[in-house]
Amino acid sequence: xxxxxxIDQLIDALRCLPGVGPKTAQRMVLHILERxxxxxxxxxxxxxxxxxxxxxxxxxxxxxxxxxxxxxxxRSRDETLLCVVENPADVLAVEQAGGFRGKYFVLMGHxxxxxxxxxxxxxxxxxxxxxxxxxxxxxxxxxxxxxxGEATAHYVSEQLRPMGVDASRIAHGIPFGGELEFxxxxxxxxxxxxxxxx
Amino acid sequence: xxxxxxxxxxxxxxxxRYRDTSLICDLxxxxxxxxxxxxxxxxxxKPRFKGVLQPFVPLLMSYYGAGExxxxxxxDFFAQPIHLTGNKLLIGLYVNELLNRLLxxxxxxxxxxxxxxxxxxxxxxxxxxxxxxxxxxxxxxxxLGYGVSLQSEVxxxxxxxxxxxxxxxAERGFTLASSHETREFVCKGIHLLAISNNDFTQDDARSVxxxxxxxxxxxxxxxxxxxxxILFSKRQ
Numbered sequence: 001x002x003x004x005x006x007i008d009q010l011i012d013a014l015r016c017l018p019g020v021g022p023k024t025a026q027r028m029v030l031h032i033l034e035r036x037x038x039x040x041x042x043x044x045x046x047x048x049x050x051x052x053x054x055x056x057x058x059x060x061x062x063x064x065x066x067x068x069x070x071x072x073x074x075r076s077r078d079e080t081l082l083c084v085v086e087n088p089a090d091v092l093a094v095e096q097a098g099g100f101r102g103k104y105f106v107l108m109g110h111x112x113x114x115x116x117x118x119x120x121x122x123x124x125x126x127x128x129x130x131x132x133x134x135x136x137x138x139x140x141x142x143x144x145x146x147x148x149g150e151a152t153a154h155y156v157s158e159q160l161r162p163m164g165v166d167a168s169r170i171a172h173g174i175p176f177g178g179e180l181e182f183x184x185x186x187x188x189x190x191x192x193x194x195x196x197x198x
Numbered sequence: 199x200x201x202x203x204x205x206x207x208x209x210x211x212x213x214x215r216y217r218d219t220s221l222i223c224d225l226x227x228x229x230x231x232x233x234x235x236x237x238x239x240x241x242x243x244k245p246r247f248k249g250v251l252q253p254f255v256p257l258l259m260s261y262y263g264a265g266e267x268x269x270x271x272x273x274d275f276f277a278q279p280i281h282l283t284g285n286k287l288l289i290g291l292y293v294n295e296l297l298n299r300l301l302x303x304x305x306x307x308x309x310x311x312x313x314x315x316x317x318x319x320x321x322x323x324x325x326x327x328x329x330x331x332x333x334x335x336x337x338x339x340x341x342l343g344y345g346v347s348l349q350s351e352v353x354x355x356x357x358x359x360x361x362x363x364x365x366x367x368a369e370r371g372f373t374l375a376s377s378h379e380t381r382e383f384v385c386k387g388i389h390l391l392a393i394s395n396n397d398f399t400q401d402d403a404r405s406v407x408x409x410x411x412x413x414x415x416x417x418x419x420x421x422x423x424x425x426x427x428i429l430f431s432k433r434q
């Protein structure tokens with residue numbers, strides 16, 4: 001049923017969000033128009049400002065409205081320790097976990113030959129240039145524990161080797177608090193391979 | 199006849215995100231050949247089939263849906279997961295890209311499936327992977343109907359002579375090189391015979407095998423290059 005073209009247009013626009021189907025979009029639109037028009041205006045304004053203002057950090061490629069993100073601009077962080085991740089969400093995840101005092105580099109994806117994503121698309125040149133410029137001592141490869149994530153980590157580590165920079169890979173295996181009985185076979189096999197001396 | 203709703207052996211060649219939490223998986227299966235299936239709810243905070251839907255894992259999968267694009271019903275491990283690392287992982291990705299490009303959909307090629315399963319398993323443990331890969335490529339070409347005859351000349355049918363020089367044409371095969379051959383790739387009979395005997399001990403034979411495969415694959419791949427091959431060349 002068509003109530004009004006503007007409402008339809010808005011419902012359609014909201015559907016680009018993750019987790020929002022036609023029904024949810026319709027509820028959102030009706031809520032804003034019936035009960036919270038001020039809230040709607042605020043969404044519209046912040047959205048426009050964010051889209052116009054937010055770009056990528058010159059240094060680490062994370063999303064920011066400044067030329068350098070807060071982490072890159074921070075003086076208290078160790079710039080010789082670099083953590084390479086696939087997505088901005090991964091930076092947030094590592095930050096929330098706490099304990100890491102170095103800086104980041106966001107690849108914005110992973111190597112995936114079948115999809116035509118190669119080293120150029122994920123900014124490997126930029127990463128290597130940064131490692132050189134900041135005299136990075138160790139690069140922590142925190143790409144996902146998927147086949148593509150592993151391939152990306154391997155490729156980056158190969159490029160770093162001639163530069164004499166240490167590359168390390170984050171550990172994967174049994175989750176903290178996990179019970180072996182309920183861990184899937186693939187993870188358990190990885191955990192056995194990656195065991196370490198105590 | 200096996201049905202899609204039964205658990206049957208499969209490998210994932212590649213997967214990509216679809217909608218919020220689903221994956222579209224390009225599969226290579228023993229009974230139905232290559233096709234794609236949606237695995238609903240396979241990503242996100244509480245994924246179904248957690249840690250299972252990855253390339254190089256021997257799986258048992260069942261499907262539903264009547265259309266070209268199936269949906270994944272169930273997944274289980276078939277055998278111990280194969281753990282490829284380093285260069286072997288890149289070779290694995292190359293083989294997957296090759297199969298994704300060359301195999302038609304729903305074309306059951308049980309021999310190719312068996313060869314693939316064996317190759318991936320051997321890649322994991324072998325230190326010298328080049329001969330394994332070449333053997334797989336030659337077998338794949340012949341299973342697809344583009345077999346390369348390494349023992350006889352095309353046209354004349356004469357046996358390949360170790361001391362002679364030969365040139366290779368993807369559409370025809372090997373012919374004796376003339377004394378004023380202009381083509382770049384000329385190879386010795388002795389190396390062709392070595393390759394046909396699965397003897398890859400000499401570096402020259404390896405290099406010949408690599409070039410023959412490359413030329414033979416070219417018409418099948420068309421103008422679009424293999425991205426994993428580009429990735430390999432960028433590493434040097």
